[in-house]
Amino acid sequence: MEERNENGIEVEIREHSDADFYPTMCPTCYTSDIRRHTYKVRFIQDLGGPRICRRVRYERVYFKCKNCGMIFTIEHSLIPISSKYMPGVIEYAISRILERGDSIRRVVRDLNELHHVEVSVVSVERWVNKHGRKEPISSDLSEEDPPDQFSGFISVDGTFKSVKTKKNDHDLEV
C-alpha cells in the first residue's frame, strides 16, 4: 500500500493485480504453457473518508497461451470488469438513496466532498435505476411473496401526495 499527502488529504493507494491469480491453464486448449503477454493499469475509486482519499491501482494482465496463441484475461474476484468504482461505492450510494430515501444529488455531493469519489449525478442515477427498477408496473400482488409471519392484525392508512408526470416520459404509453 502506498500513501502520500496531497493538500492535507492523505491518498491511500492499494494495489491489485491479475498476476496474483495466475491462471493454471488456457481456457481454450487447457494446456498449462502460459506466459504473461501485456498489461493495462487502471485507477479505481474507492470509498474514502473526509481526510482520506482511497484509490485502487489495478493491473489488468493479459495472458498468452504458448500452445494455441490465444490471448485471454481472468476475472478478478474483487474488481468488476471495466468498472471505475469499487462495488462498495455503488452499494453505499444505492443503500442511501433507495433504503434511506436520500436524494441522488445529496449523495453525489457527499461522495465528491466527503468520500473523495469523483462521480456524476447521471452515473449514480444509472446505478439506482439498474438496481431498483427491475419489475414492471403491476396492479396486483400476484408476483409477490406473501409475508411469512403474518399476525392477522393489520392497520390501514392513507397519505396524500401529488404526483406529476414528465412531459417526455414514454414509459407508460404501453
Next chain:
Amino acid sequence: MIATDSLHNKPIAGALVSSESEAETTFFLQTLKEWLPKPVKFMTIDFSSRIESGVKAVFPDVTIQKCIFHAIQLLLRGLVKELTRVKNERYLAHIKEWNQLRIISINLEKNENYELKLDLQFKDTVYAWNIYHGLRLCLIKRSPREIERNLSLSFSSSTFKVWKGNVTFLQKYENIFIKKNFKFSEKGLKYIIPKIYKAWRGAIRELRMKLETIKSQFSKIKYLILMNPENMKPYHGKRLKKYLKIFPWLRSYRKIIVMFYYQFRLPLKKRSSFQFLTKLLSEYSHPWLKSAISTLIENQEQVFQFKKIYDSNPKIKNVKSIKVVNEPINKALHQLFQTQNGMRTLENIRMRVSHRLKCPIFISPTTMERFKYQTKLLGS
C-alpha cells in the same frame, strides 16, 4: 394506501391509488385479502368513513379499531380552532377596538367635521371614549383659565378616577408643564391641546399593550392546556399553573381534557362515556369542535376496542401498535417525497417507495389510467 402488520409493526404492502375513496379502498383490501396467507382478524383504521365502508365491504367479520392517535388529534384540532375563536373574540377584537379609537381621535383632531362611525363592544373602550369626549368638551372652551379649571374639575371627578388609564394620562399631562414648561395662555394653548390628546392616546396605548401581553400569554397556554398529563415535564406543570391563574376560566377546559386522556388508561369497565365532552360545547363553538365531539361520541366503542383485545390476549398487552395506525410510515413517505421534489413517473414512485418501506407496492388500475391520460395530454 399502506397496510401494516400491527403486531410486528412492519409494512406489508402498499398501493398507489388516485384517492382515498370507497372503491379504491375496496380494491386495495380485496387484493390484500387474496394475497395474505391468513385471514385478517383485527384492523386499525383512522376516522375516515370511506375507509371504514371499504373495510366493511371486504372484511365484514373483522373487528375494527379506530386509531386513538387520530381520536386525540381530532379533539385537539377542534379545541385549537375553538381556542383561536375565543382568542379572536376576546382579545383580537378588543385590540382592534383600541386601534380604532386611536385612529378616530386623530381624524377628529385633524378635521372637526369628521363623520363619526363608532360601534364599540367592550366596556373599557367605551369608558375611554367617554373620557376623550369629556376632554374635548373641556378643550373646546376659548379662555385658557376656563380650560384649566374645567380640566382640573374633570380630573378630580370619580368617573376619571375609576378609569384604568388615569395614572398614565396624568403622568403625561404633568410632563407637559414640568418637562416642556408650557403654561396655560392664549399662545400656549396651541401647543398644550394637541399634547393633552396625545397623552390620552398614550394612556390607551398602554391599556392596549397590556391586552397584547395577555393575548400572547393566551397563545402559550393554548398548547399547554391541550397537553397529555403523562407527557408533561415538571416545568410544563409550573407554567400551566401560572397561566391558569391569569385565565381561570380555562380550568374547566383543562379538567375535561385531562379526563379525556385519562379514559385511555382506565380499564374498560371503569371508563365513562365521551358524553362529558359536550360540556366543552356552547352555542357559538367552532364547527370543527362540534363535529369532532359528535364523531368521538359516535365511534367511542371502536376507539376502545383495543382494550377488549388486550383483555382476551394478555400476551399482546404491551403491543401499542394495535391501537394506532402506523404514522411513522407516512412520515417516511413525506420525507421521501420532499427529498425527491415529488415523483414524476409511476415506475419511479413504485421503486422508491417499495425500497424505502421494504414492502411490495402495486398501482390501482384507475391511477394507471389517469397517468396514461395525463402523459398523453402532456405529450401532445
